[in-house]
Amino acid sequence: MQDPSTLASRSPRAVILIDLDCFYAQCEHVRDPALSTTTPVGIQQKNIIVTANYAARLRGVGKLMLVHDALRACPDLAIRNGEDLTHYRAYSKQIWATLRAHFPAPCAIERLGLDEFFIDVTDAPVHPDSETGQLPGDCHAVGDLAGDDLLAVEALVSASWWAHTARHHILTECGFTTSAGIGPSKLAAKLVSSLHKPNLQTVIAPAMVAVYVAGLPFRAIPGLGSSVRKALREHFPTITDSTTVADLTTLLPTAAAWARIAGARVGPTLAALCRGIDSSLVIDTPTTPTQLSVEDAFASPTPSITDLESRLFTLLQSVLARFDTELGAPAVPKSLRVTIRTRSSGFKRTSASAPVVGGLRWRADENAVLRVARGLLRKLVAGGVGGAVDVGDVNLINVALVHFDVPSSSTAAGAAQPTLLAQWARAGPRAAVLDGGGETTGPVHDRAARARLDLNDIAARIRPDLHDDDDVLVLVEHDDAADRMAILMACPFCAASVAPWSWDVHMVAHDADDNID
DNA sequence: TGGGGTCCT
DNA sequence: AGGACCC
Numbered sequence: 001m002q003d004p005s006t007l008a009s010r011s012p013r014a015v016i017l018i019d020l021d022c023f024y025a026q027c028e029h030v031r032d033p034a035l036s037t038t039t040p041v042g043i044q045q046k047n048i049i050v051t052a053n054y055a056a057r058l059r060g061v062g063k064l065m066l067v068h069d070a071l072r073a074c075p076d077l078a079i080r081n082g083e084d085l086t087h088y089r090a091y092s093k094q095i096w097a098t099l100r101a102h103f104p105a106p107c108a109i110e111r112l113g114l115d116e117f118f119i120d121v122t123d124a125p126v127h128p129d130s131e132t133g134q135l136p137g138d139c140h141a142v143g144d145l146a147g148d149d150l151l152a153v154e155a156l157v158s159a160s161w162w163a164h165t166a167r168h169h170i171l172t173e174c175g176f177t178t179s180a181g182i183g184p185s186k187l188a189a190k191l192v193s194s195l196h197k198p199n200l201q202t203v204i205a206p207a208m209v210a211v212y213v214a215g216l217p218f219r220a221i222p223g224l225g226s227s228v229r230k231a232l233r234e235h236f237p238t239i240t241d242s243t244t245v246a247d248l249t250t251l252l253p254t255a256a257a258w259a260r261i262a263g264a265r266v267g268p269t270l271a272a273l274c275r276g277i278d279s280s281l282v283i284d285t286p287t288t289p290t291q292l293s294v295e296d297a298f299a300s301p302t303p304s305i306t307d308l309e310s311r312l313f314t315l316l317q318s319v320l321a322r323f324d325t326e327l328g329a330p331a332v333p334k335s336l337r338v339t340i341r342t343r344s345s346g347f348k349r350t351s352a353s354a355p356v357v358g359g360l361r362w363r364a365d366e367n368a369v370l371r372v373a374r375g376l377l378r379k380l381v382a383g384g385v386g387g388a389v390d391v392g393d394v395n396l397i398n399v400a401l402v403h404f405d406v407p408s409s410s411t412a413a414g415a416a417q418p419t420l421l422a423q424w425a426r427a428g429p430r431a432a433v434l435d436g437g438g439e440t441t442g443p444v445h446d447r448a449a450r451a452r453l454d455l456n457d458i459a460a461r462i463r464p465d466l467h468d469d470d471d472v473l474v475l476v477e478h479d480d481a482a483d484r485m486a487i488l489m490a491c492p493f494c495a496a497s498v499a500p501w502s503w504d505v506h507m508v509a510h511d512a513d514d515n516i517d
Numbered sequence: 518t519g520g521g522g523t524c525c526t
Numbered sequence: 527a528g529g530a531c532c533c
Binding site: 044045046047048050064065066082083084085089111112113114265289290291293294295296297347396398 | 518519520521522523524525526
Binding site: 352 | 527528529530531533
């Protein structure tokens, strides 16, 4: 039997990069077919045109151009606001689903941003149309495919047809034109994908990759960002924007030389990329993201912390709504994070986060979550506990749910979803008083105060990594039938509500599940 | 200069 | 908690 990891790392691979042409602009055209593709369209976020359709590009509108400059270049530019990404996300998801349907496992599909998809077709069948040895009509080639290694060429001709097929499906099923690059690695596919645009594709012969890379301006290397560029310029003052990869290889002939500039991890990787060598694999993009965030930038200073809080609350509603619609019940975030950006410190960001224990039911817990988020904001901004930043200096807020647990589906089905009253508690000896979302009547308050000890205990059992005085979110259920507070933790593995006294037994049951698996 | 994301330290 | 990278 073949070792799957050996199979997966078989080299060279056949990799496709599908790139949606001016994605946001196409989304507007697909959503509104009455919008003619001959009218110039720009997508605006705050003061910037982030994307423009090809009619606008012909008129001199570029990516990330100030709205003012764009309108000066093209006064009749039709502007659509693109600050809300909802529709763009939905189209991206539809396109991903289309690709997945036509490229099932073992083909890996990796998404980059909303508009790029790597597909590994190394282990796909030979494409039926590739048997003549001809490339698809809309496929350009870099280098002489016929002169290259025979097996490698067959794989890339087949891959070119698969790319053609994928693009056809995206066009007919989703309505989007795409460009594509095809090559023996992610690097190769990526670098040639933009050679012929829009609505065209390019394949590169394996023997040409190193030559092709060597002739590019060095900033074209993916992974070589602004930080490395700065370090390079400091070491070699002769470097300019037109310095090529080949020039750089002369200056930095070895991985060790690169390591001195870019560090022991990044340096050797960049040294290889500059020689056209990229062994990285296409990795299936997981269905559950590692984080979910919503942010808003604002130009004019916010007058007071209260105004800042109301912005924060709006963002929170929006991230919670996205959590509901995009991730659904089973996913459980491990922490909540608030980030701000200030003008005075060079647009740097600072953040604060609070762990979440056992999961959150947003509908019921909204007030508690708002209080947590406000506490985090006040940690960051003057007027709060430790904040050193002036309110008016803040020009961006970001709210994020971070690191989701997705419980195994077997036990999640049919789990009870009781009505919950969420409580914001501070674990540890300096615990804050639970205030039941304003319901501080005698009996409930007494029970809550008593309950706090249980909560701390439970928190410690579920997340032993938490420190005693960490802020944590916990859940308290109000048992309507019995008219009393009950502490039920949402199990992070199956989302069932579990009483503290049965927690250990419940966890043992999960251990048994794992052993069966 | 936007509104998102990823992974590493 | 932040940095560097990607779109």
